[in-house]
Amino acid sequence: MSQPDANVYYVPHKSRWPIVATLGMFLFMVGAANWLNGHDTAGQVILALGALTIVGMMFGWFGNVIRESLKGTFNSQVDTSFRMGMMWFIMSEVFFFAAFFGGLFYIRTFVVPWLGGLGDKGVLTNGYIWQGFSAAWPTNGPEAIGGAFNVTSPWRIPLINTLLLLSSSITVTVAHHALRAGNRKRLIGFLGLTIVLGILFLFGQAIEYSDNYLHLNMTLHSGIYGATFYILTGFHCLHVTLGTIMLIVMWLRCVRGHFNREHHFAFEAVSWYWHFVDVIWLCLFLFVYIL
Amino acid sequence: MSSTAQAVHYEEHHQGWFERWFMSTNHKDIGTLYLSFSFLMLFVGGSFAMLIRAELFEPGMQLMQPYFFNELTSMHGLVMIFGVIMPSFVGLANWMIPMQIGAPDMALPRLNNLSFWILPFAFVLLLSTFFMPGGAPAAGWTMYPPLVLQGGESIAFMIFAIHLMGISSILGSINIIATILNLRAPGLDLLKMPMFCWSWLITSFLVIAVMPVLAGAVTMMLFDRFFGTNFFNAAAGGDPVMYQHVFWFFGHPEVYIMILPAFGIISEIVPTFSRKPLFGYKAMVYAIACIAFLSFIVWSHHMFTVGLPLGAEVFFMFSTMLIAVPTGVKIFNWVATMWRGSLSFEVPMLWAIAFIVLFSIGGFSGVMMALVPADFQYNQTYFIVAHFHYVLVGGALFSIIGAVYYWLPKWSGHMYSNFWSKLHFWSSAISVNVLFFPQHFLGLAGMPRRIPDYNVAFADWNMVSSIGGFWFGATQLIFVGVVIHCVFFSKAKAASRVWEHAYGLEWTLPSPAPHHSFTVPPVIDDSQLAHGDISH
């Protein structure tokens, strides 16, 4: 394996995967939009085609990069570019969640009190449109959209889920240390444990959601509470799912011995991602469940 | 050494058309794709504008149904913002940043190709809505609920198109950050970097911070329309004004995303043709950073009349006026750069000077609108339209055209026609004022924006504005001619240093620049740089 020279710039070969990726995204969205508009069959078929293209693209593109990486084509400069890419990608995800958190805070600090008659903003709506609505949280608004509902206690499944995710952040760090120390057995064991914890978390969320729907009447339609609750926890869940899949891929790559003590950017990227979903969860636990 | 050197030379070999344009990992080819795409979109969005001005030529309904008029204004805005201004700045970044920092290419070339190719697909999604039951989105480019949610089948397509454009620009920005932070030639410190790179570095952070917020806003809309949530329904404890807050938290930084790279371009052009280094280089860098920071705390100036609490009105009024300070620093520094310089008025310089004048006019009307009591008069009138067209056409678009005239010889290796490019300039500079200046009067007199018909009292200035509009639109056809002639037919060879006093690494490369700009990091010679501790 020839060592790449850090003094010569590296430019990757041409690749067909980007254009395949855009095609996949396009089909996926055309399908989804058609489906939403009630063209069910056409929508579903196109959406499925798009999803398949995207999955195929991921195997192709990442497979390609993995092969190049194993051949030792990437010098340290490329490695740094990858790292920056992942870091700023995670940053953009942070801002995606920030939009929903911002919405939640705005609703809770301003909108609901105003609807309850606070300040000069509240006088008119509360005096004329929705008389006597008193501000409280959780709420589904003055017209009780979605009907009466209850919310789960944060100290049951959500607490367990918090502990699961927190410990998974620890186990992935232990795995990382093991990788750097060259301890394969420990690496594979602890990474596997992280995956198990992630799956358990998802399992917990599933129980919680079904409990909400079946017993508490707390659904997407439950006014602003249901809306903010599900958009925040739902997107978080989606991210945990993605993170778990990425962890599984990393586990397989560890088993195959793709990483060594110096070269394991992909592993680190996934572990950053995992810490990120963990931090988001802590915010959710605090602002959505407890407060 | 050998394996990577091969990688660099690999693409010099003959490549098929499909390979070159669809599978590219080359920053110049991808830059060309971006620029060509936005050029095309300029005429798509421009044709909507021509239709709008034709309808407004006289009072009364002449050409179209009111609803179609609303579709046109909404799509005009979306196409121009996401399809013209943003992609052409990314195209310029692609072409110039690697050349300006001594890099071979962008840091993540395949991602670069992905970022570009998402765009045409996104616009197919968006433009296809014209042919759908219920027509295209018609609630303005700001897409306010609940009105926009009453549209037909277009809503889902519009939202997904926005998602795609967001992904494209976020990936593009990630790439730019990685390129600038990681691929600068050794010795090219951040504070010796060209202003264009600086402006894009800061813009990229803005993009990463706010495009996801827009994605969040339209995602909530998607849920309200299709999944029965009630984010924007007060009866359920939600609030339509929440959309406006989230949208403008994106929207105001977005307007700076569309102007900061322009600041960078002007800061490159003005010193070259003033034969003096940029006045106050560091102050210029800090001013951009300051504007970027402030742009996060002014968003509610778009919402002064929706019924904000008094404290919020006052806060956003002052924070908005504060932005005029670093903006003023930039204007003064450009003027100071020209002061006592040996000016010459080649075509790029003409566009740059026009930029400074027109952008200042837009900035002044901006400060007027920042005053809450005054804005109660201006809000939702043609005054706003005049304001943002001065900053976006006279500002952003003029800087882009100036940049093309500045760097086109470097890209193509040929000079363009002096006569036709000057005609293009003068015709644009005059017509743009005929087009937009009267809109100030219309707005002050009370003509609302986004309407297909108006009181006869507004007839005269509307006709003037429409004439200016057709004139400006037709003038841009000259631009097409100049560019096509320069790229394919011109015989006049361009030198490496195309302009007498042009400094910076890009001018050390031959014209046209080689396929891979720098294959090994160049040795930095401070006297060849445009900025830093230099004296030329």
Ligand code: HEM
């Ligand atoms: C000195 C700097 C500026 C100030 C003080 C300023 C202020 C404002 C204010 C207060 C409004 C809202 C008016 C209303 O709706 O009643 C506004 C609207 C707008 N501004 Fe500016 N602005 C400035 C620069 C810019 C720049 C540089 C751009 C873009 C390149 C820009 C683009 C826009 C756009 C697009 C709108 C209208 C949005 C809409 O309602 O559709 N502005 N500006």
Ligand SMILES: [Cu+2]
């Ligand atoms: Cu603004």
